[in-house]
Amino acid sequence: MLYAEFLERSSFNKQELIAHANGLLVEDTPIPEFGRIPAPPFLMFDRIIELKRNGSTGSIIAEQDVQLDAWYFQCHFKGDPVQPGCLGLDAVWQLVGFYCFANGGLGSGRALGCESVEFLGQIRPHDKVVRYEVNIRRLSILKGKGAAIAVGDARVLVDDQPIYNIKGARVGSFTGINYPDYPLPSANSRGGILVR
Numbered sequence: 001m002l003y004a005e006f007l008e009r010s011s012f013n014k015q016e017l018i019a020h021a022n023g024l025l026v027e028d029t030p031i032p033e034f035g036r037i038p039a040p041p042f043l044m045f046d047r048i049i050e051l052k053r054n055g056s057t058g059s060i061i062a063e064q065d066v067q068l069d070a071w072y073f074q075c076h077f078k079g080d081p082v083q084p085g086c087l088g089l090d091a092v093w094q095l096v097g098f099y100c101f102a103n104g105g106l107g108s109g110r111a112l113g114c115e116s117v118e119f120l121g122q123i124r125p126h127d128k129v130v131r132y133e134v135n136i137r138r139l140s141i142l143k144g145k146g147a148a149i150a151v152g153d154a155r156v157l158v159d160d161q162p163i164y165n166i167k168g169a170r171v172g173s174f175t176g177i178n179y180p181d182y183p184l185p186s187a188n189s190r191g192g193i194l195v196r
Contacts, residue, residue, distance in 0.1 A: 003028050007104065012048040020098075031146065033178045035101045035109045037094050041071050044091035045132060051102060056139050060099050064091065064130040066123060066158075073125050083123035088130070088164050089114070092154040095134050096171040104141055105148025107175035112149070115168030123158050131157040134169070148173045 001009075006026050019025040021039035037043060045062035052059045066083075073081035090111070097109035123130055134154040141148045149172045156164035179188040 001026060003030060007102065009102070010051045012051075014046045017043060017045070017048070031106050031175065033107055033175055035097065035105065035107055035173050037098050037109075042090075044087055044094055045130075048095075048098070051099065053103060058099065058103075058136040058139065060095050060132075060134045060136065060152075062091070062095055062132045064132070066125065066127045066130060068125045070125070081125050083130075085117070085119050085122075085164065088123070088132075088156045089117055089166060089169070091130075091132050092134055092152070092156070092166050092169045093171050095132055095154075096136070096150050096152045096169050097173065099134070099136055099152070100139070100148040100150045100171060100173045103139055103148070103150075104146070105150075105173035106146030107173045108178045109171055109173045110177075112170040112172050113168075114166055114170065116166070118165040119163070120165070121158065121161060121163030123163070127158045129159060131160075133157070145175060146173075147175060 003026050016025055017037065018040065021037050021043055023036055026034060045064045048060060048062045050061040072083055072087060076082060076084050093111040100109060132154060134152045136150055136152045139148065139150045151168055151170050154166040154169060155162050177188055
């Protein structure tokens with residue numbers, strides 16, 4: 001699809017999300033370093049069913065089909081399989097990052113933290129659907145750089161039961177930090193403090 005269409009879309013299926021993760025969804029990206037969400041198996045949702053834009057606020061809702069043989073059930077924990085809570089938090093960061101990209105944010109996405117996380121329940125192998133509901137309370141695009149920062153509050157539900165509350169999930173998109181020549185050493189092959 002063209003970038004102009006990407007900026008207008010309000011839903012994405014699994015095939016489109018995997019294409020985005022592989023840098024193949026948008027044909028005419030405005031810069032080569034166009035942001036991506038994680039690829040499977042770390043992509044934590046199967047579809048975005050609603051993306052609403054309203055100036056500097058909005059919302060994004062996604063769903064994940066629970067798979068009996070998901071990789072994390074195999075190791076977390078033996079004899080007590082449960083989806084790690086940190087993966088639910090990461091799903092929210094992934095969605096806030098995708099919201100940045102779908103609203104003109106450029107560069108690579110990075111989680112920047114959150115205010116609070118509350119776990120009220122769990123996700124088990126025989127559950128059906130996890131739903132991520134994220135209200136974007138602020139989106140800032142840094143004009144001239146294309147970088148963006150978004151902050152959202154989220155509810156995570158499994159089979160319509162609320163199980164996590166996440167406040168102030170922050171994600172930024174930044175240019176000049178990607179590392180496309182992995183595993184070779186290069187200018188961005190080492191971590192450390194991000195210059196904001």
